[in-house]
Amino acid sequence: MAGGKIQKQKGRQHMQGIGGGGIPFEKSKGQHILKNPMLVDSIVQKSGIKPTDVVLEIGPGTGNLTKKLLECAKSVVAVELDPRMVLELNRRFQGTPYATRLKVIQGDVLKCDLPYFDICVANIPYQISSPLTFKLLSHRPAFRCAVIMYQREFAMRLVANPGDSLYCRLSVNTQLLARVSHLLKVGRNNFRPPPKVDSSVVRIEPRRPLPPVSFKEWDGLVRLCFNRKNKTLGSIFKQKSLLALLEKNYKTLQSLRLSGNPEAIGEENEIVSEDVTVLANMVDDISMIDGERENGDEDEEMETDSSNNLTSFKEKVMGVLQQGDFSDKRASKLTQVDFLYLLSLFNKSGIHFS
């Protein structure tokens, strides 16, 4: 493995330890280098890389994982933010048989265009976990699988099932687009310097084909439901402000349709063409915290006998929930299929969430 001994950096709290070539690690860039060769081997082995594969590595650092990837793959494209690491990486592989099969892109992976790849294998900086995951999932053509090291809690949210305490909007949205499975638990002492949290390696396999749903609509509905994931859908959809918003959407779409405006949503369940871009955009606020609102921060519920315009719209919404037997259900227990069914029922009644 590359890298010398860890040295204490007095007075430089953002730098913890020295990497290969004497590079001080920067905490702000999530620089925690894998130091356990057996773990690196295990990650590569579980990735199932074929000799014909192009592998994308994000954040190669000093190249400990990169070297093992180069041993199995046709080629490796590595995207690294830190120019010092890029220099170190080039120095490490220069003059070796690997040099011609490694391409290093210097830059922020969230901002650069990703090339074609079959598999992504990466020990990523944890601060970009969410946007990076959805950037990968919106990449086309879709890759075969990604094997990624995440902070343990983030990983457990990705793979959480209905009823699990960590089941949240991140779980539902990721699992709509991909099959996710937990591969390995990784203790913090496998890294230099050790991070404050434990980690897990997760496998992500994009679904092909993707479910026929507008992701903007999907995320609109899921966001509402998980805002209060332990409340019944009946009580969530009784909120006056929510009903008013949905009704406004409903009326706008009705009038656009009547006027023949092409921007109006056409056939129910039609998939809009910009969907893939939407995936990358909709994740900005999908973080580890699912944003459930505290009790006491409740919107006013619509009275059943209120005689304003909203009453009939509320009945329409309640009718949709009853039709699918959803009134007493909670987001925390709903499966992908449940959400897809609920969305289709709403859409069939002309109610939309984007």
Ligand SMILES: C[S@@+](CC[C@H](N)C(=O)[O-])C[C@H]1O[C@@H](n2cnc3c(N)ncnc32)[C@H](O)[C@@H]1O
């Ligand atoms: C957790 S370290 C992994 C290093 C190496 N792959 C290993 O396992 O030993 C994360 C690496 O990602 C790089 N990095 C941080 N932010 C990045 C970004 N936005 N785009 C690309 N690389 C980034 C860091 O400089 C660092 O080298």
